[in-house]
Amino acid sequence: MSLLEAKRLEKHYGDHVVLERLDFRVEAGDFVTLVGASGCGKTTFLKMLLGTERISRGSLTLDQRPIPEEPGPDRGVVFQKYSVFPHLTVLGNVMIAEELSQSRWLGKSFGTARRQARDKAMARIEEVGLANALGKYPHELSGGMQQRLAIAQALMMRPRILLLDEPFGALDPGIRQDMHELILTLWKEQQLTIFMITHDLKEAFALGTRLWVFDKLRHDPQAPEAFGATITYDLPIGERQPPADLSARLSERGLKTLTQETLL
Numbered sequence: 001m002s003l004l005e006a007k008r009l010e011k012h013y014g015d016h017v018v019l020e021r022l023d024f025r026v027e028a029g030d031f032v033t034l035v036g037a038s039g040c041g042k043t044t045f046l047k048m049l050l051g052t053e054r055i056s057r058g059s060l061t062l063d064q065r066p067i068p069e070e071p072g073p074d075r076g077v078v079f080q081k082y083s084v085f086p087h088l089t090v091l092g093n094v095m096i097a098e099e100l101s102q103s104r105w106l107g108k109s110f111g112t113a114r115r116q117a118r119d120k121a122m123a124r125i126e127e128v129g130l131a132n133a134l135g136k137y138p139h140e141l142s143g144g145m146q147q148r149l150a151i152a153q154a155l156m157m158r159p160r161i162l163l164l165d166e167p168f169g170a171l172d173p174g175i176r177q178d179m180h181e182l183i184l185t186l187w188k189e190q191q192l193t194i195f196m197i198t199h200d201l202k203e204a205f206a207l208g209t210r211l212w213v214f215d216k217l218r219h220d221p222q223a224p225e226a227f228g229a230t231i232t233y234d235l236p237i238g239e240r241q242p243p244a245d246l247s248a249r250l251s252e253r254g255l256k257t258l259t260q261e262t263l264l
């Protein structure tokens with residue numbers, strides 16, 4: 001039984017078709033990396049999984065049921081920037097994930113519940129290697145540390161699905177490598193299902209078990225918004241390094257050229 005399944009899934013904004021004809025099954029434990037031209041709808045797709053954007057047509061199911069139309073504790077998300085609250089410390093940023101999720105009407109938790117949330121938050125902070133920075137504010141952290149914090153926040157509620165929108169795009173190569181190791185460890189230890197958008201094909205191969213290429217198969221120059229992108233390519237990643245002839249293989253197997261520049 002697949003964890004997630006889409007059938008003829010579409011997303012439109014008014015007359016603008018952003019995504020069309022999405023058909024897929026994703027199993028628990030898959031690590032799907034998403035590449036595609038800028039503006040082709042990758043973030044919109046992640047938002048449908050998160051529940052902050054509604055689907056327009058077709059179906060998208062989680063455990064055979066329509067995907068909830070609001071975010072829930074089973075799905076965590078990390079964006080490239082601005083995922084953390086600047087006015088809260090490291091500890092406060094992770095604790096608030098639980099407060100937001102469990103005390104929606106009260107706004108704050110008290111007593112035992114608060115102590116439990118604190119213990120849980122400390123464990124998450126330790127997992128991402130920030131135990132020495134509990135009282136620091138985001139502006140006092142490096143870019144890599146801020147993303148570690150965003151990951152701890154996203155994992156506070158122990159989600160099954162982790163959505164990553166170019167989380168390492170702004171980081172230096174050395175720091176990225178550390179973040180790759182962290183995310184692979186968390187993926188394995190917590191048996192996560194991960195969707196990660198990246199513009200770096202090497203990163204996609206280093207981390208994913210499956211590579212999805214989003215692209216437009218239909219294009220009308222007179223009406224550029226009439227057709228949306230779809231998953232033109234679903235490649236199982238066996239090897240850890242991209243094969244040298246990858247672009248040739250992608251072309252052979254039908255990748256259109258609209259996203260080619262992002263793959264080279």
Ligand SMILES: Nc1ncnc2c1ncn2[C@@H]1O[C@H](COP(=O)(O)OP(=O)(O)OP(=O)(O)O)[C@@H](O)[C@H]1O
Pocket residue numbers: 013018036037038039040041042043044045
């Ligand atoms: N709320 C919205 N209302 C109207 N149009 C939107 C909305 N959100 C996104 N779009 C449009 O949907 C298209 C896809 O945007 P999206 O951000 O999903 O692309 P992307 O592939 O993630 O791009 P990038 O790689 O640059 O982040 C864009 O044309 C964008 O302008």
